[in-house]
Amino acid sequence: MKKFLLLIVVAMLAFVPLTQAADIIGIITLNGTPPPEVPYTPLMNDPTCGAMYKTAPTTHFYVVGPNHELADVIVSLKDVTGKSTGANQPPVTMDQKGCLYVPQILAIQTGQKLVVKNSDSCIHNVHVVPAAAGNPESNQVQMPGGADLTFTFSKPEMFMKFKCDVHPWMFAWVSVIDSPYYCLSGTDGKFVIKNVPPGKYTVEADHRKLGTLTRDVEVKDSDVTVNFTFDVK
Protein backbone atom coordinates (compact mmCIF):
# COMPACT_ATOMS: atom_id res chain seq x y z
CA MET A 1 0.00 0.00 0.00
CA LYS A 2 2.85 2.38 0.92
CA LYS A 3 4.56 1.62 -2.33
CA PHE A 4 1.36 2.29 -4.21
CA LEU A 5 0.89 5.68 -2.51
CA LEU A 6 4.50 6.58 -3.21
CA LEU A 7 3.97 5.75 -6.86
CA ILE A 8 0.94 8.04 -7.00
CA VAL A 9 2.87 10.91 -5.39
CA VAL A 10 5.77 10.50 -7.86
CA ALA A 11 3.34 10.39 -10.77
CA MET A 12 1.62 13.56 -9.60
CA LEU A 13 4.95 15.36 -9.18
CA ALA A 14 5.84 14.44 -12.72
CA PHE A 15 2.92 16.49 -13.96
CA VAL A 16 3.73 19.51 -11.82
CA PRO A 17 6.42 21.58 -13.54
CA LEU A 18 9.17 22.66 -11.26
CA THR A 19 9.27 26.03 -13.01
CA GLN A 20 6.38 27.82 -14.68
CA ALA A 21 6.83 28.99 -18.30
CA ALA A 22 5.29 32.33 -19.21
CA ASP A 23 4.44 34.34 -22.28
CA ILE A 24 6.15 37.46 -23.55
CA ILE A 25 3.50 39.75 -24.94
CA GLY A 26 3.48 43.24 -26.36
CA ILE A 27 2.54 45.59 -29.12
CA ILE A 28 4.62 47.12 -31.87
CA THR A 29 3.97 50.63 -33.06
CA LEU A 30 5.45 52.93 -35.65
CA ASN A 31 6.38 56.50 -34.90
CA GLY A 32 6.31 58.66 -38.00
CA THR A 33 4.87 58.38 -41.46
CA PRO A 34 6.27 55.70 -43.73
CA PRO A 35 6.74 56.37 -47.45
CA PRO A 36 3.66 55.61 -49.53
CA GLU A 37 3.36 52.11 -50.93
CA VAL A 38 3.98 51.78 -54.66
CA PRO A 39 1.82 50.02 -57.22
CA TYR A 40 3.03 46.85 -58.91
CA THR A 41 3.10 48.48 -62.34
CA PRO A 42 5.20 45.71 -63.97
CA LEU A 43 2.62 43.18 -62.78
CA MET A 44 -0.13 45.09 -64.54
CA ASN A 45 2.00 45.22 -67.69
CA ASP A 46 2.24 41.43 -67.75
CA PRO A 47 -0.62 40.03 -69.88
CA THR A 48 -1.28 37.00 -67.67
CA CYS A 49 -0.78 38.55 -64.26
CA GLY A 50 -2.30 41.92 -65.11
CA ALA A 51 -5.53 40.22 -66.21
CA MET A 52 -6.09 39.08 -62.61
CA TYR A 53 -6.52 42.62 -61.32
CA LYS A 54 -8.73 45.58 -62.12
CA THR A 55 -6.41 48.01 -60.40
CA ALA A 56 -2.76 47.58 -59.62
CA PRO A 57 -2.05 46.00 -56.25
CA THR A 58 0.48 47.84 -54.14
CA THR A 59 3.43 46.82 -52.05
CA HIS A 60 2.91 46.11 -48.35
CA PHE A 61 6.30 47.06 -47.03
CA TYR A 62 4.77 48.97 -44.11
CA VAL A 63 1.56 47.47 -42.78
CA VAL A 64 0.42 50.08 -40.29
CA GLY A 65 -2.90 50.20 -38.41
CA PRO A 66 -5.00 53.25 -37.61
CA ASN A 67 -3.29 53.70 -34.25
CA HIS A 68 0.20 53.19 -35.68
CA GLU A 69 0.22 49.44 -34.96
CA LEU A 70 2.92 47.79 -37.02
CA ALA A 71 2.50 44.34 -38.54
CA ASP A 72 5.05 41.95 -40.05
CA VAL A 73 7.59 42.42 -37.30
CA ILE A 74 9.38 39.24 -36.28
CA VAL A 75 9.85 39.11 -32.53
CA SER A 76 12.26 36.51 -31.18
CA LEU A 77 14.65 35.82 -28.33
CA LYS A 78 18.13 36.89 -29.26
CA ASP A 79 20.94 34.33 -28.95
CA VAL A 80 18.56 31.52 -28.02
CA THR A 81 19.69 28.85 -30.45
CA GLY A 82 19.78 25.10 -30.69
CA LYS A 83 16.29 24.83 -29.22
CA SER A 84 14.44 24.26 -32.45
CA THR A 85 11.46 21.96 -32.44
CA GLY A 86 10.93 22.63 -36.14
CA ALA A 87 11.23 19.02 -37.25
CA ASN A 88 8.14 18.15 -35.15
CA GLN A 89 6.06 21.16 -36.15
CA PRO A 90 3.45 21.20 -38.92
CA PRO A 91 4.61 22.71 -42.22
CA VAL A 92 4.12 26.39 -42.95
CA THR A 93 2.53 27.18 -46.30
CA MET A 94 3.28 30.02 -48.69
CA ASP A 95 1.26 30.42 -51.86
CA GLN A 96 1.87 32.10 -55.21
CA LYS A 97 -1.43 33.72 -55.96
CA GLY A 98 -2.20 36.59 -58.30
CA CYS A 99 1.48 36.65 -59.25
CA LEU A 100 2.40 37.60 -55.70
CA TYR A 101 3.68 35.61 -52.75
CA VAL A 102 1.11 35.21 -50.00
CA PRO A 103 2.20 35.92 -47.33
CA GLN A 104 5.26 37.95 -48.17
CA ILE A 105 6.70 37.91 -44.65
CA LEU A 106 6.76 34.74 -42.60
CA ALA A 107 8.89 32.89 -40.11
CA ILE A 108 9.70 29.24 -39.56
CA GLN A 109 12.02 27.25 -37.36
CA THR A 110 15.18 25.53 -38.49
CA GLY A 111 14.24 22.09 -39.69
CA GLN A 112 10.60 23.02 -40.16
CA LYS A 113 9.05 22.38 -43.54
CA LEU A 114 8.01 25.30 -45.71
CA VAL A 115 5.58 24.30 -48.44
CA VAL A 116 5.34 26.57 -51.48
CA LYS A 117 2.24 26.26 -53.64
CA ASN A 118 1.39 27.67 -57.05
CA SER A 119 -2.28 28.61 -57.27
CA ASP A 120 -1.69 30.67 -60.42
CA SER A 121 -2.34 29.60 -63.97
CA CYS A 122 1.18 30.52 -65.05
CA ILE A 123 4.74 29.30 -64.53
CA HIS A 124 6.71 30.51 -61.55
CA ASN A 125 10.24 29.74 -60.55
CA VAL A 126 10.96 29.65 -56.84
CA HIS A 127 14.42 31.09 -56.38
CA VAL A 128 15.72 31.00 -52.82
CA VAL A 129 18.57 33.44 -52.18
CA PRO A 130 19.92 32.82 -48.67
CA ALA A 131 22.64 34.90 -47.08
CA ALA A 132 23.64 32.53 -44.27
CA ALA A 133 26.27 29.90 -45.01
CA GLY A 134 24.67 26.48 -44.79
CA ASN A 135 21.36 27.50 -46.31
CA PRO A 136 21.80 26.55 -49.95
CA GLU A 137 20.60 28.72 -52.85
CA SER A 138 18.10 26.91 -55.03
CA ASN A 139 16.01 27.67 -58.08
CA GLN A 140 13.12 25.40 -58.99
CA VAL A 141 10.39 25.49 -61.59
CA GLN A 142 6.78 25.32 -60.52
CA MET A 143 4.36 24.82 -63.35
CA PRO A 144 0.69 25.80 -62.98
CA GLY A 145 -1.01 23.04 -61.03
CA GLY A 146 2.41 21.55 -60.36
CA ALA A 147 3.38 19.70 -57.22
CA ASP A 148 4.08 21.73 -54.10
CA LEU A 149 7.71 22.48 -53.36
CA THR A 150 9.05 21.78 -49.89
CA PHE A 151 11.98 23.56 -48.28
CA THR A 152 13.79 23.20 -44.97
CA PHE A 153 16.66 25.29 -43.69
CA SER A 154 19.26 24.31 -41.14
CA LYS A 155 20.74 27.71 -40.28
CA PRO A 156 18.99 30.67 -38.68
CA GLU A 157 18.65 33.67 -40.96
CA MET A 158 16.51 36.78 -40.96
CA PHE A 159 14.54 37.75 -44.07
CA MET A 160 15.86 35.16 -46.48
CA LYS A 161 14.70 36.19 -49.91
CA PHE A 162 12.41 34.11 -52.10
CA LYS A 163 11.93 35.47 -55.60
CA CYS A 164 10.43 34.62 -58.94
CA ASP A 165 12.66 35.61 -61.84
CA VAL A 166 9.87 35.06 -64.36
CA HIS A 167 7.93 37.81 -62.56
CA PRO A 168 10.66 39.98 -61.05
CA TRP A 169 8.34 41.89 -58.73
CA MET A 170 7.52 38.71 -56.77
CA PHE A 171 9.36 38.56 -53.46
CA ALA A 172 8.84 36.93 -50.09
CA TRP A 173 11.07 37.09 -47.06
CA VAL A 174 11.29 34.05 -44.83
CA SER A 175 13.00 34.25 -41.45
CA VAL A 176 14.43 31.06 -40.01
CA ILE A 177 14.65 30.94 -36.23
CA ASP A 178 16.59 28.33 -34.29
CA SER A 179 14.08 28.08 -31.45
CA PRO A 180 10.31 27.98 -30.98
CA TYR A 181 10.38 31.34 -29.20
CA TYR A 182 9.30 33.75 -31.91
CA CYS A 183 6.21 35.20 -33.51
CA LEU A 184 5.05 37.69 -36.11
CA SER A 185 3.17 40.81 -35.11
CA GLY A 186 -0.37 40.97 -36.49
CA THR A 187 -2.21 43.82 -38.10
CA ASP A 188 -3.10 45.00 -34.59
CA GLY A 189 0.61 45.19 -33.80
CA LYS A 190 0.28 42.58 -31.08
CA PHE A 191 2.62 39.67 -30.54
CA VAL A 192 2.87 36.74 -28.14
CA ILE A 193 5.89 34.51 -27.62
CA LYS A 194 4.49 31.56 -25.79
CA ASN A 195 5.86 29.30 -23.08
CA VAL A 196 9.15 30.99 -22.48
CA PRO A 197 11.07 29.34 -19.64
CA PRO A 198 12.08 31.60 -16.76
CA GLY A 199 15.31 33.48 -17.29
CA LYS A 200 16.82 36.67 -18.58
CA TYR A 201 16.47 37.32 -22.29
CA THR A 202 16.99 39.92 -24.92
CA VAL A 203 13.85 40.28 -27.01
CA GLU A 204 14.56 41.28 -30.59
CA ALA A 205 12.07 42.90 -32.95
CA ASP A 206 13.02 42.84 -36.64
CA HIS A 207 11.26 44.72 -39.40
CA ARG A 208 12.57 44.19 -42.91
CA LYS A 209 12.71 47.88 -43.73
CA LEU A 210 13.02 49.48 -40.32
CA GLY A 211 15.77 47.37 -38.84
CA THR A 212 16.09 45.87 -35.37
CA LEU A 213 15.12 46.91 -31.85
CA THR A 214 16.02 45.00 -28.68
CA ARG A 215 14.85 45.00 -25.08
CA ASP A 216 16.12 43.04 -22.08
CA VAL A 217 13.47 41.21 -20.05
CA GLU A 218 13.32 38.74 -17.23
CA VAL A 219 10.71 36.01 -17.34
CA LYS A 220 9.59 34.61 -13.99
CA ASP A 221 6.28 32.92 -13.36
CA SER A 222 3.92 35.36 -15.05
CA ASP A 223 3.54 36.98 -18.43
CA VAL A 224 5.94 39.75 -19.31
CA THR A 225 4.91 42.75 -21.39
CA VAL A 226 7.38 44.47 -23.63
CA ASN A 227 6.44 47.01 -26.29
CA PHE A 228 8.49 48.29 -29.21
CA THR A 229 8.24 51.53 -31.14
CA PHE A 230 10.01 51.85 -34.46
CA ASP A 231 10.87 55.28 -35.77
CA VAL A 232 10.78 56.27 -39.40
CA LYS A 233 14.12 58.05 -39.67
Place this chain on the structure above:
Amino acid sequence: MSEHAPVKINRSLHWFAVLTALFTFLLLGAGGLVTSHEAGMSVPDWPNSYGYNMFLFPPSLWIGGIFYEHTHRLIASGVGLMTTILAVWLWLKDSRKWMHWVGVAAFLLVVAQGVLGGLRVVLADAQLGIFHAIIGQLFFVLTSAITLFTSRWWLAQDSTLPDRTHLQVVVGMTALRRLVLATTVLILCQLIIGATMRQQHAGLAIPDFPLAYGKILPDTSATAVQRDNEVRMSVITENPITAFQIILQMVHRLVALAIFVLIAACAWRTRRQLGKRDPLAKLALFWLGLILVQILLGAATIWSNKAADVATAHVLGGALSLVTGALGYIIAFRRSAALPEIASATTISGAFGGAPAMAANK
Protein backbone atom coordinates in the same frame (compact mmCIF):
# COMPACT_ATOMS: atom_id res chain seq x y z
CA MET B 1 52.50 38.39 -91.08
CA SER B 2 54.66 39.98 -93.67
CA GLU B 3 53.83 43.66 -93.89
CA HIS B 4 55.07 43.82 -97.45
CA ALA B 5 53.23 40.82 -98.87
CA PRO B 6 49.81 42.02 -100.00
CA VAL B 7 46.93 40.01 -98.58
CA LYS B 8 44.08 39.17 -100.88
CA ILE B 9 40.86 40.88 -99.91
CA ASN B 10 38.04 38.45 -99.19
CA ARG B 11 34.86 40.49 -99.24
CA SER B 12 32.58 37.64 -98.23
CA LEU B 13 34.75 36.82 -95.26
CA HIS B 14 34.86 40.46 -94.22
CA TRP B 15 31.11 40.92 -94.41
CA PHE B 16 30.57 37.71 -92.50
CA ALA B 17 32.89 39.08 -89.83
CA VAL B 18 30.87 42.31 -89.81
CA LEU B 19 27.69 40.30 -89.40
CA THR B 20 29.23 38.30 -86.53
CA ALA B 21 30.25 41.51 -84.77
CA LEU B 22 26.78 42.97 -85.27
CA PHE B 23 25.15 39.87 -83.84
CA THR B 24 27.59 39.99 -80.95
CA PHE B 25 26.45 43.55 -80.30
CA LEU B 26 22.85 42.36 -80.46
CA LEU B 27 23.75 39.58 -78.04
CA LEU B 28 25.23 42.10 -75.61
CA GLY B 29 21.98 44.02 -75.79
CA ALA B 30 19.97 40.87 -75.15
CA GLY B 31 22.22 40.04 -72.19
CA GLY B 32 21.82 43.57 -70.91
CA LEU B 33 18.05 43.23 -71.07
CA VAL B 34 18.24 39.97 -69.10
CA THR B 35 20.02 41.70 -66.22
CA SER B 36 17.98 44.90 -66.51
CA HIS B 37 14.78 42.85 -66.21
CA GLU B 38 16.26 40.75 -63.37
CA ALA B 39 15.56 37.68 -65.48
CA GLY B 40 18.92 35.90 -65.34
CA MET B 41 17.57 33.00 -63.31
CA SER B 42 14.14 32.80 -64.90
CA VAL B 43 15.10 29.63 -66.77
CA PRO B 44 16.55 27.50 -63.99
CA ASP B 45 18.10 24.78 -66.13
CA TRP B 46 20.84 24.78 -68.76
CA PRO B 47 21.52 23.81 -71.54
CA ASN B 48 17.87 22.78 -71.58
CA SER B 49 15.05 25.25 -70.99
CA TYR B 50 12.41 23.98 -68.56
CA GLY B 51 13.42 20.46 -69.56
CA TYR B 52 12.95 21.15 -73.27
CA ASN B 53 15.71 21.16 -75.83
CA MET B 54 16.57 24.84 -76.09
CA PHE B 55 15.55 25.02 -79.73
CA LEU B 56 12.25 23.24 -79.17
CA PHE B 57 11.10 25.28 -76.15
CA PRO B 58 7.48 26.23 -76.96
CA PRO B 59 7.05 29.97 -77.58
CA SER B 60 3.86 29.84 -75.50
CA LEU B 61 6.09 29.48 -72.46
CA TRP B 62 8.25 32.48 -73.31
CA ILE B 63 6.55 34.64 -70.72
CA GLY B 64 7.85 37.32 -68.37
CA GLY B 65 11.56 37.04 -67.68
CA ILE B 66 11.75 33.76 -69.60
CA PHE B 67 11.39 35.70 -72.86
CA TYR B 68 14.55 37.73 -72.19
CA GLU B 69 16.64 34.84 -70.92
CA HIS B 70 15.57 32.39 -73.61
CA THR B 71 16.05 34.79 -76.52
CA HIS B 72 19.47 35.64 -75.08
CA ARG B 73 20.35 31.95 -75.20
CA LEU B 74 19.09 31.57 -78.76
CA ILE B 75 21.02 34.61 -80.01
CA ALA B 76 24.08 33.31 -78.14
CA SER B 77 23.74 29.98 -79.95
CA GLY B 78 23.59 31.86 -83.25
CA VAL B 79 26.70 33.88 -82.41
CA GLY B 80 28.44 30.68 -81.35
CA LEU B 81 27.66 29.10 -84.70
CA MET B 82 28.72 32.19 -86.61
CA THR B 83 31.98 32.39 -84.68
CA THR B 84 32.72 28.75 -85.44
CA ILE B 85 32.14 29.35 -89.15
CA LEU B 86 34.26 32.50 -89.00
CA ALA B 87 37.13 30.67 -87.30
CA VAL B 88 37.09 27.88 -89.87
CA TRP B 89 36.82 30.38 -92.70
CA LEU B 90 39.79 32.38 -91.41
CA TRP B 91 41.81 29.21 -91.01
CA LEU B 92 41.10 28.09 -94.55
CA LYS B 93 41.06 31.31 -96.51
CA ASP B 94 43.11 33.97 -94.76
CA SER B 95 46.74 33.85 -95.78
CA ARG B 96 47.92 35.47 -92.56
CA LYS B 97 48.88 32.77 -90.07
CA TRP B 98 48.24 34.98 -87.06
CA MET B 99 44.67 35.50 -88.23
CA HIS B 100 44.14 31.74 -88.01
CA TRP B 101 44.89 31.95 -84.31
CA VAL B 102 42.75 35.05 -83.86
CA GLY B 103 39.88 32.97 -85.24
CA VAL B 104 40.72 30.11 -82.89
CA ALA B 105 40.84 32.55 -79.96
CA ALA B 106 37.39 33.85 -80.90
CA PHE B 107 36.05 30.31 -81.07
CA LEU B 108 37.52 29.36 -77.69
CA LEU B 109 36.27 32.58 -76.13
CA VAL B 110 32.71 32.13 -77.37
CA VAL B 111 32.65 28.56 -76.09
CA ALA B 112 34.02 29.65 -72.71
CA GLN B 113 31.50 32.46 -72.59
CA GLY B 114 28.60 30.10 -73.31
CA VAL B 115 29.71 27.66 -70.63
CA LEU B 116 30.20 30.52 -68.17
CA GLY B 117 26.68 31.76 -68.85
CA GLY B 118 25.34 28.27 -68.27
CA LEU B 119 27.31 27.83 -65.05
CA ARG B 120 26.04 31.17 -63.77
CA VAL B 121 22.54 29.70 -64.02
CA VAL B 122 23.24 26.16 -62.86
CA LEU B 123 25.46 27.19 -59.94
CA ALA B 124 23.27 30.22 -59.17
CA ASP B 125 26.43 32.25 -58.71
CA ALA B 126 25.96 35.98 -59.24
CA GLN B 127 29.74 36.54 -59.16
CA LEU B 128 30.04 34.49 -62.35
CA GLY B 129 27.62 36.97 -63.89
CA ILE B 130 30.27 39.69 -63.59
CA PHE B 131 32.81 37.58 -65.50
CA HIS B 132 30.13 36.65 -68.03
CA ALA B 133 29.40 40.32 -68.65
CA ILE B 134 33.07 41.29 -69.04
CA ILE B 135 34.02 38.37 -71.27
CA GLY B 136 31.05 39.30 -73.44
CA GLN B 137 32.50 42.79 -73.85
CA LEU B 138 35.97 41.40 -74.65
CA PHE B 139 34.49 39.01 -77.17
CA PHE B 140 32.83 41.95 -78.88
CA VAL B 141 36.24 43.63 -79.07
CA LEU B 142 37.66 40.50 -80.69
CA THR B 143 34.94 40.14 -83.32
CA SER B 144 35.22 43.85 -84.09
CA ALA B 145 38.99 43.49 -84.44
CA ILE B 146 38.50 40.61 -86.88
CA THR B 147 36.20 42.88 -88.84
CA LEU B 148 38.95 45.49 -88.91
CA PHE B 149 41.68 43.02 -89.86
CA THR B 150 39.68 41.65 -92.78
CA SER B 151 38.59 45.06 -94.05
CA ARG B 152 39.66 46.57 -97.34
CA TRP B 153 40.96 49.63 -95.46
CA TRP B 154 43.24 47.58 -93.21
CA LEU B 155 44.54 45.46 -96.05
CA ALA B 156 45.07 48.49 -98.25
CA GLN B 157 47.25 49.90 -95.50
CA ASP B 158 49.25 46.68 -95.73
CA SER B 159 49.90 47.09 -99.41
CA THR B 160 50.86 50.74 -99.20
CA LEU B 161 53.46 50.29 -96.50
CA PRO B 162 55.90 51.80 -96.21
CA ASP B 163 55.35 55.20 -97.71
CA ARG B 164 56.44 58.68 -96.82
CA THR B 165 53.07 59.70 -95.37
CA HIS B 166 53.03 56.74 -93.10
CA LEU B 167 56.55 57.40 -91.90
CA GLN B 168 55.60 60.90 -90.96
CA VAL B 169 52.44 59.79 -89.24
CA VAL B 170 54.55 57.49 -87.08
CA VAL B 171 55.93 60.62 -85.45
CA GLY B 172 54.73 60.79 -81.86
CA MET B 173 52.50 57.75 -82.20
CA THR B 174 54.06 55.88 -79.31
CA ALA B 175 52.90 58.42 -76.76
CA LEU B 176 49.51 58.69 -78.43
CA ARG B 177 48.95 54.96 -78.51
CA ARG B 178 49.87 54.74 -74.83
CA LEU B 179 47.28 57.39 -74.07
CA VAL B 180 44.67 55.47 -76.07
CA LEU B 181 45.66 52.24 -74.33
CA ALA B 182 45.43 53.81 -70.87
CA THR B 183 42.00 55.23 -71.71
CA THR B 184 40.79 51.90 -73.09
CA VAL B 185 42.02 50.01 -70.04
CA LEU B 186 40.24 52.53 -67.84
CA ILE B 187 37.04 51.95 -69.83
CA LEU B 188 37.46 48.22 -69.25
CA CYS B 189 37.83 48.89 -65.52
CA GLN B 190 34.71 51.03 -65.69
CA LEU B 191 32.82 48.19 -67.37
CA ILE B 192 33.93 45.85 -64.57
CA ILE B 193 32.62 48.35 -62.02
CA GLY B 194 29.38 48.68 -63.98
CA ALA B 195 28.97 44.91 -64.22
CA THR B 196 29.59 44.59 -60.49
CA MET B 197 26.94 47.23 -59.81
CA ARG B 198 24.43 45.47 -62.04
CA GLN B 199 25.10 42.06 -60.54
CA GLN B 200 24.31 43.40 -57.06
CA HIS B 201 20.65 43.33 -58.15
CA ALA B 202 19.95 46.19 -55.79
CA GLY B 203 18.59 48.82 -58.12
CA LEU B 204 19.98 52.31 -57.80
CA ALA B 205 22.37 52.68 -54.90
CA ILE B 206 22.18 56.45 -55.44
CA PRO B 207 18.83 57.62 -56.78
CA ASP B 208 19.79 61.14 -57.92
CA PHE B 209 22.23 62.75 -60.33
CA PRO B 210 24.37 64.85 -60.57
CA LEU B 211 24.20 65.06 -56.78
CA ALA B 212 24.19 61.98 -54.58
CA TYR B 213 21.39 61.98 -52.01
CA GLY B 214 21.33 65.74 -52.45
CA LYS B 215 25.03 66.14 -51.68
CA ILE B 216 28.29 66.16 -53.57
CA LEU B 217 29.53 63.28 -51.43
CA PRO B 218 26.86 61.00 -49.97
CA ASP B 219 26.72 60.02 -46.32
CA THR B 220 27.62 56.33 -46.08
CA SER B 221 27.27 55.96 -42.32
CA ALA B 222 25.19 53.04 -41.05
CA THR B 223 22.44 55.41 -39.90
CA ALA B 224 22.27 57.13 -43.27
CA VAL B 225 22.19 53.85 -45.19
CA GLN B 226 19.44 52.55 -42.92
CA ARG B 227 17.46 55.73 -43.50
CA ASP B 228 17.96 55.43 -47.26
CA ASN B 229 16.75 51.84 -47.21
CA GLU B 230 13.65 52.77 -45.27
CA VAL B 231 12.47 55.16 -47.95
CA ARG B 232 13.43 53.00 -50.94
CA MET B 233 10.20 51.56 -52.30
CA SER B 234 11.37 49.50 -55.25
CA VAL B 235 9.08 46.96 -56.85
CA ILE B 236 11.65 45.09 -58.91
CA THR B 237 14.95 45.07 -57.07
CA GLU B 238 13.87 45.13 -53.47
CA ASN B 239 17.27 44.54 -51.94
CA PRO B 240 18.67 46.76 -49.22
CA ILE B 241 21.57 48.83 -50.46
CA THR B 242 24.89 48.95 -48.65
CA ALA B 243 27.57 51.58 -48.12
CA PHE B 244 29.78 49.60 -50.49
CA GLN B 245 27.23 49.92 -53.28
CA ILE B 246 26.94 53.67 -52.74
CA ILE B 247 30.74 54.03 -52.84
CA LEU B 248 30.87 51.83 -55.94
CA GLN B 249 28.46 54.10 -57.79
CA MET B 250 30.44 57.16 -56.73
CA VAL B 251 33.61 55.52 -58.07
CA HIS B 252 31.73 54.75 -61.30
CA ARG B 253 30.81 58.43 -61.65
CA LEU B 254 34.35 59.64 -60.96
CA VAL B 255 35.90 57.13 -63.36
CA ALA B 256 33.40 58.28 -66.00
CA LEU B 257 34.67 61.81 -65.54
CA ALA B 258 38.28 60.63 -65.84
CA ILE B 259 37.45 58.70 -69.02
CA PHE B 260 35.81 61.77 -70.51
CA VAL B 261 38.92 63.88 -69.81
CA LEU B 262 41.22 61.22 -71.25
CA ILE B 263 39.16 60.77 -74.41
CA ALA B 264 39.02 64.56 -74.85
CA ALA B 265 42.81 64.52 -74.56
CA CYS B 266 43.00 61.74 -77.16
CA ALA B 267 40.77 63.69 -79.53
CA TRP B 268 42.73 66.89 -79.08
CA ARG B 269 46.08 65.16 -79.43
CA THR B 270 45.25 63.09 -82.51
CA ARG B 271 43.85 66.16 -84.21
CA ARG B 272 46.91 68.20 -83.33
CA GLN B 273 49.41 65.50 -84.26
CA LEU B 274 47.77 63.83 -87.20
CA GLY B 275 45.43 66.43 -88.60
CA LYS B 276 41.68 66.41 -88.65
CA ARG B 277 41.45 64.25 -91.79
CA ASP B 278 43.42 61.39 -90.34
CA PRO B 279 41.25 58.31 -89.65
CA LEU B 280 42.52 58.15 -86.08
CA ALA B 281 41.56 61.77 -85.48
CA LYS B 282 38.09 61.07 -86.85
CA LEU B 283 37.82 57.95 -84.70
CA ALA B 284 38.89 59.89 -81.60
CA LEU B 285 36.27 62.55 -82.33
CA PHE B 286 33.63 59.83 -82.69
CA TRP B 287 34.88 58.38 -79.42
CA LEU B 288 34.43 61.72 -77.71
CA GLY B 289 30.87 62.04 -79.03
CA LEU B 290 30.16 58.49 -77.98
CA ILE B 291 31.36 59.06 -74.43
CA LEU B 292 29.20 62.17 -74.15
CA VAL B 293 26.17 60.12 -75.19
CA GLN B 294 27.27 57.42 -72.77
CA ILE B 295 27.44 59.88 -69.87
CA LEU B 296 24.00 61.13 -70.80
CA LEU B 297 22.71 57.54 -70.85
CA GLY B 298 24.24 56.96 -67.43
CA ALA B 299 22.41 60.00 -66.10
CA ALA B 300 19.21 58.88 -67.85
CA THR B 301 19.55 55.47 -66.18
CA ILE B 302 19.29 57.21 -62.83
CA TRP B 303 16.64 59.73 -63.85
CA SER B 304 14.48 56.91 -65.24
CA ASN B 305 14.89 54.89 -62.02
CA LYS B 306 16.91 52.33 -63.96
CA ALA B 307 14.41 51.71 -66.73
CA ALA B 308 15.43 48.46 -68.40
CA ASP B 309 15.78 49.84 -71.92
CA VAL B 310 17.77 52.88 -70.82
CA ALA B 311 20.06 50.82 -68.58
CA THR B 312 20.64 48.38 -71.45
CA ALA B 313 21.45 51.23 -73.84
CA HIS B 314 24.00 52.37 -71.27
CA VAL B 315 25.57 48.89 -71.32
CA LEU B 316 25.74 48.99 -75.11
CA GLY B 317 27.26 52.47 -75.01
CA GLY B 318 29.96 51.07 -72.74
CA ALA B 319 30.62 48.24 -75.18
CA LEU B 320 30.94 50.62 -78.11
CA SER B 321 33.25 52.88 -76.12
CA LEU B 322 35.51 49.94 -75.31
CA VAL B 323 35.57 48.71 -78.89
CA THR B 324 36.31 52.18 -80.24
CA GLY B 325 39.23 52.52 -77.86
CA ALA B 326 40.52 49.04 -78.63
CA LEU B 327 40.34 49.51 -82.40
CA GLY B 328 41.92 52.95 -82.07
CA TYR B 329 44.75 51.41 -80.11
CA ILE B 330 45.23 48.65 -82.67
CA ILE B 331 45.45 51.21 -85.47
CA ALA B 332 47.80 53.43 -83.48
CA PHE B 333 49.91 50.45 -82.47
CA ARG B 334 50.22 49.33 -86.03
CA ARG B 335 51.37 52.72 -87.17
CA SER B 336 53.91 53.14 -84.43
CA ALA B 337 55.14 49.57 -84.60
CA ALA B 338 55.48 49.49 -88.37
CA LEU B 339 58.85 51.11 -88.42
CA PRO B 340 59.97 51.36 -84.81
CA GLU B 341 63.51 52.46 -85.53
CA ILE B 342 62.37 55.45 -87.59
CA ALA B 343 59.63 56.28 -85.11
CA SER B 344 62.10 56.19 -82.28
CA ALA B 345 64.64 58.34 -84.07
CA THR B 346 62.03 60.89 -85.07
CA THR B 347 60.48 60.96 -81.63
CA ILE B 348 63.84 61.69 -80.04
CA SER B 349 64.27 64.62 -82.36
CA GLY B 350 61.19 66.33 -81.00
CA ALA B 351 58.38 64.55 -82.68
CA PHE B 352 55.67 65.71 -80.28
CA GLY B 353 55.50 68.98 -82.10
CA GLY B 354 52.53 68.44 -84.36
CA ALA B 355 53.44 70.59 -87.27
CA PRO B 356 55.38 68.13 -89.45
CA ALA B 357 52.80 65.41 -89.07
CA MET B 358 49.96 67.75 -89.77
CA ALA B 359 51.74 68.95 -92.85
CA ALA B 360 51.94 65.41 -94.09
CA ASN B 361 48.20 65.15 -94.00
CA LYS B 362 47.38 68.36 -95.72
